[in-house]
Amino acid sequence: MTTSTTTVDPAIDHIPALRILESEAVHIIREVVAELENPVLLFSGGKDSIVLLHLAEKAFRPHPLPFPILHVDTGHNFSEVIAFRDKRVTPTAARPDGIRLIVASVQESIDTGRVEEPDDPSGSRNRLQTRTLLDALEHYKFDAAFGGARRDEDRARAKERVFSFRDEFGQWDPRAQRAEPWSLYNGRIRRGESVRVFPLSNWTELDIWRYIELENIELPPIYFASQREVFTRDGILLTASPFTHPRPDEKVATEWVRYRTVGDLTITGAVRSTATTLPEVIAEVEEATVSERGETRADDRTSSAAMEDRKREGYF
Amino acid sequence: MTATTTAADRQFLRLATVGSVDDGKSTLIGRILHDTGSLPSDHIESVTDQQGQLDLAALSDGLRSEREQGITIDVAYRFFSTEHRSYVLADTPGHERYTRNTFTGASNAHVAVVLVDARHGVQRQTRRHARIAALVGVPHVVAAVNKIDLVDYSAERFEELRAELDELALQVGIGEITAIPVAAKAGDNVVHRSSSTPWYDGPTLLEYLEDVELAAPSPQPGELRLPVQLVSRPSEGHRRSYSGRIVAGTVAVGDEITVLPSGSRSTVVALDTLDDGRAVGVAGLSVSIQLADEIDVSRGDVIVSGRADAHLPVVARELSATVCWLAEKPLRAGDRVALKHGSTTVRATVQSLDRRLDPDSLIEQVGPGELVLNDIGTVTLRTSSVVLADTYEQNRDGGAFVLIDEASNDTVGAGTIDEAREVVPGRATRNDIKWHPSSLARDERWRKTGQRGATVWLTGLPASGKSTVAVVLERLLVSQGRVAYLIDGDNIRHGISDDLGFSPGDRAENIRRVGHLARLFADAGVIAVASMVSPLRSDRDIARELHAAAGLDFVEVHVATPVAECERRDPKGLYRRAREGSLRGLTGVDAPYEKPTDPDLRFDTTGADVTELAQRIVDLLVERGVVAAS
Numbered sequence: 001m002t003t004s005t006t007t008v009d010p011a012i013d014h015i016p017a018l019r020i021l022e023s024e025a026v027h028i029i030r031e032v033v034a035e036l037e038n039p040v041l042l043f044s045g046g047k048d049s050i051v052l053l054h055l056a057e058k059a060f061r062p063h064p065l066p067f068p069i070l071h072v073d074t075g076h077n078f079s080e081v082i083a084f085r086d087k088r089v090t091p092t093a094a095r096p097d098g099i100r101l102i103v104a105s106v107q108e109s110i111d112t113g114r115v116e117e118p119d120d121p122s123g124s125r126n127r128l129q130t131r132t133l134l135d136a137l138e139h140y141k142f143d144a145a146f147g148g149a150r151r152d153e154d155r156a157r158a159k160e161r162v163f164s165f166r167d168e169f170g171q172w173d174p175r176a177q178r179a180e181p182w183s184l185y186n187g188r189i190r191r192g193e194s195v196r197v198f199p200l201s202n203w204t205e206l207d208i209w210r211y212i213e214l215e216n217i218e219l220p221p222i223y224f225a226s227q228r229e230v231f232t233r234d235g236i237l238l239t240a241s242p243f244t245h246p247r248p249d250e251k252v253a254t255e256w257v258r259y260r261t262v263g264d265l266t267i268t269g270a271v272r273s274t275a276t277t278l279p280e281v282i283a284e285v286e287e288a289t290v291s292e293r294g295e296t297r298a299d300d301r302t303s304s305a306a307m308e309d310r311k312r313e314g315y316f
Numbered sequence: 317m318t319a320t321t322t323a324a325d326r327q328f329l330r331l332a333t334v335g336s337v338d339d340g341k342s343t344l345i346g347r348i349l350h351d352t353g354s355l356p357s358d359h360i361e362s363v364t365d366q367q368g369q370l371d372l373a374a375l376s377d378g379l380r381s382e383r384e385q386g387i388t389i390d391v392a393y394r395f396f397s398t399e400h401r402s403y404v405l406a407d408t409p410g411h412e413r414y415t416r417n418t419f420t421g422a423s424n425a426h427v428a429v430v431l432v433d434a435r436h437g438v439q440r441q442t443r444r445h446a447r448i449a450a451l452v453g454v455p456h457v458v459a460a461v462n463k464i465d466l467v468d469y470s471a472e473r474f475e476e477l478r479a480e481l482d483e484l485a486l487q488v489g490i491g492e493i494t495a496i497p498v499a500a501k502a503g504d505n506v507v508h509r510s511s512s513t514p515w516y517d518g519p520t521l522l523e524y525l526e527d528v529e530l531a532a533p534s535p536q537p538g539e540l541r542l543p544v545q546l547v548s549r550p551s552e553g554h555r556r557s558y559s560g561r562i563v564a565g566t567v568a569v570g571d572e573i574t575v576l577p578s579g580s581r582s583t584v585v586a587l588d589t590l591d592d593g594r595a596v597g598v599a600g601l602s603v604s605i606q607l608a609d610e611i612d613v614s615r616g617d618v619i620v621s622g623r624a625d626a627h628l629p630v631v632a633r634e635l636s637a638t639v640c641w642l643a644e645k646p647l648r649a650g651d652r653v654a655l656k657h658g659s660t661t662v663r664a665t666v667q668s669l670d671r672r673l674d675p676d677s678l679i680e681q682v683g684p685g686e687l688v689l690n691d692i693g694t695v696t697l698r699t700s701s702v703v704l705a706d707t708y709e710q711n712r713d714g715g716a717f718v719l720i721d722e723a724s725n726d727t728v729g730a731g732t733i734d735e736a737r738e739v740v741p742g743r744a745t746r747n748d749i750k751w752h753p754s755s756l757a758r759d760e761r762w763r764k765t766g767q768r769g770a771t772v773w774l775t776g777l778p779a780s781g782k783s784t785v786a787v788v789l790e791r792l793l794v795s796q797g798r799v800a801y802l803i804d805g806d807n808i809r810h811g812i813s814d815d816l817g818f819s820p821g822d823r824a825e826n827i828r829r830v831g832h833l834a835r836l837f838a839d840a841g842v843i844a845v846a847s848m849v850s851p852l853r854s855d856r857d858i859a860r861e862l863h864a865a866a867g868l869d870f871v872e873v874h875v876a877t878p879v880a881e882c883e884r885r886d887p888k889g890l891y892r893r894a895r896e897g898s899l900r901g902l903t904g905v906d907a908p909y910e911k912p913t914d915p916d917l918r919f920d921t922t923g924a925d926v927t928e929l930a931q932r933i934v935d936l937l938v939e940r941g942v943v944a945a946s
């Protein structure tokens with residue numbers, strides 16, 4: 001560029017990493033709304049999808065969110081998360097239109113015979129979610145679905161594009177991913193095909209927490225330590241509940257715990273913690289020596305390619 | 317930077333590793349992650365064998381087939397951070413077949429780390445990847461001369477390789493390559509300084525990354541580039557706002573701006589930079605702005621500075637570009653593709669393939685017949701609508717594009733603009749073909765025949781009633797003593813376009829031909845009545861601009877009959893066949909129709925009197941002074 005002699009505000013020559021990530025995510029969200037017809041945001045009530053929803057609202061403010069959010073409900077929920085979800089979409093003075101929430105129910109998929117519940121009563125419904133998700137995307141004719149997945153979560157996730165193309169069966173083919181140089185995203189699809197879009201691709205778990213602090217974003221209370229009835233199964237600290245069916249040899253005890261992720265209650269583990277405030281949680285995450293999924297997700301342990309296999313089937 | 321940098325203030329550095337298969341990229345990455353303490357214990361556990369041996373390379377290869385074949389297929393993104401910086405590391409494949417992924421990984425990088433095996437030196441893929449790094453303009457290139465332990469930590473061997481790398485830098489056009497002797501497996505000079513290389517006094521790889529100077533975004537207001545991504549409709553209490561990510565320069569409340577390509581001017585009255593309280597939007601930030609005036613701005617437009625000394629992009633229709641071809645099907649002269657640049661996508665034709673780089677010799681071959689998968693070459697592209705272009709050298713985002721195949725929708729090429737040229741549509745662009753002037757001036761012809769020419773262009777869905785109106789219009793004009801001629805989309809395919817099919821490229825070509833034909837008719841003093849579905853705005857714009865450039869009237873009529881009504885009529889059974897699935901790509905069913913945003917006339921033929929509609933077009937021609945009132 002040609003040079004000119006204008007003095008430059010010294011405060012603008014350096015943009016902090018979190019603000020770059022924020023701008024990048026907002027750019028991606030706006031690009032989807034501009035190029036695709038009928039997007040939806042997948043919302044689990046977990047911290048990543050809460051950050052994603054916050055970014056989406058920022059991307060369009062002061063106007064209301066131009067797309068609905070979709071919760072794929074396994075039926076095995078933390079009640080605090082459902083309460084948070086319902087409060088989050090309720091109209092307020094600042095958000096008079098509220099947010100349109102669509103709930104796709106795994107229980108309904110089971111009841112209608114679309115999927116079969118595993119025999120093991122404490123078995124996870126995580127795998128079943130894929131069918132319910134694909135059915136919902138097809139039913140509402142969504143051609144783009146935003147997900148809060150991050151590349152730091154898993155080896156297969158690390159390979160995912162920002163715009164991840166899915167064929168008409170929702171399948172991912174890692175060998176045929178579209179090149180994605182610069183910030184030029186190709187959202188062109190044919191009828192029936194769709195894209196999964198991951199605006200948080202370049203964020204890490206710590207980025208998410210620091211951004212929550214920076215923007216003062218509200219979270220469901222299970223992210224902060226409290227006393228809960230828990231027991232250990234396969235090294236994972238599970239909450240005792242009608243869905244988890246503690247076996248006689250699994251001793252239930254009251255402990256101080258919090259959650260690092262929110263998912264199906266039957267497979268989401270808690271961590272022992274006394275961190276009741278955001279700075280305390282961040283300090284613990286900074287010190288953590290075990291990854292988020294390694295510590296708290298039983299389903300990812302089943303095989304080293306568990307995530308890849310689920311993604312190929314259409315999971316986000 | 318100081319040690320007191322808070323987490324939120326950390327700088328962001330994007331890093332890409334490139335180099336040949338087996339040079340040890342994955343191991344190096346595993347080593348960086350391990351030695352910076354970025355690996356959670358469960359990840360370390362997952363790549364430790366029963367003897368307790370750590371397989372660092374296995375950390376990166378996330379796909380089943382990668383682990384099976386022991387090669388990296390796709391970019392893996394890895395993260396680590398230090399006190400100073402947050403790093404996103406793109407681990408790109410060394411394998412030649414996946415060069416497109418290397419390109420993807422390198423396109424955003426601030427630093428490229430080129431891996432070189434100390435035993436083998438610079439390889440074919442090292443050259444190709446260094447060329448890609450140069451092509452995408454990675455600002456800093458560092459060479460990790462790996463496996464230095466396997467050449468006995470030899471200072472002489474390192475010096476030899478350093479000379480080889482200097483020569484490579486010169487060959488591919490990289491300013492400078494810093495070479496660092498490392499042993500990724502053992503950890504020498506990656507994060508920790510090695511005692512085995514006492515002769516080396518430069519930085520470790522991490523020290524280099526920590527200290528490398530990151531260029532600040534161009535902070536000059538006169539260089540503003542804000543490609544408009546989205547225009548929000550005004551709602552109660554809120555003005556219209558324009559959103560996008562700033563690509564260069566700055567924007568602040570009170571700044572005068574110009575919207576390109578229209579040239580409309582206004583002043584910024586509100587700015588939202590997402591992080592509340594920032595007064596100046598700067599390159600890299602996503603913003604929304606509001607303007608003092610209600611002017612016409614749409615997606616694909618670029619907001620630039622309105623200052624007198626502003627540096628403006630070229631309003632280009634022709635690009636000289638360097639392209640990395642990413643598809644199995646080769647690229648040839650004459651091919652049509654979609655070109656996505658900033659927030660705009662236009663059609664482009666490959667005018668010529670100019671040069672192709674031989675990846676082995678790095679010598680450029682002039683006038684190649686085609687570019688095949690992974691080739692890097694120079695091409696000339698003509699675009700159907702304007703591209704507001706900067707050169708890549710001036711501005712990475714303003715000078716980059718991808719090419720998309722319109723049939724498969726795949727991203728088939730990535731390119732950087734070397735030179736952008738303005739081309740006036742309709743003007744001969746090949747210098748070996750000259751326009752042979754007639755001995756008659758147009759005015760003279762029109763005066764003598766008593767008629768001026770013009771084109772009426774009817775666009776609308778199939779069965780919307782275009783041709784019905786066109787036929788009546790033709791008769792009405794002729795009955796008034798005018799020479800008018802119907803150019804019907806179907807009829808044209810019996811002759812002039814009988815070589816064309818119905819692929820998107822062929823349809824665009826058909827419309828292009830009709831545009832030229834109508835222009836010749838209009839020039840001759842005939843009122844050309846073109847009835848064409850012409851679903852894409854860009855194609856119609858070409859026809860309009862052809863006429864404008866020749867000083868001829870062009871009247872666009874949108875026959876806006878609702879699709880349900882068109883489908884009910886369906887005289888040729890097109891809709892029925894499309895619904896049955898035996899006809900693909902029918903406009904309005906499974907192919908898009910882009911309504912004219914600002915037609916000269918718009919009507920719906922449902923229940924309308926066709927003669928009355930045709931008369932409305934005649935009235936418009938009278939208003940324009942094309943025909944006299946009868």
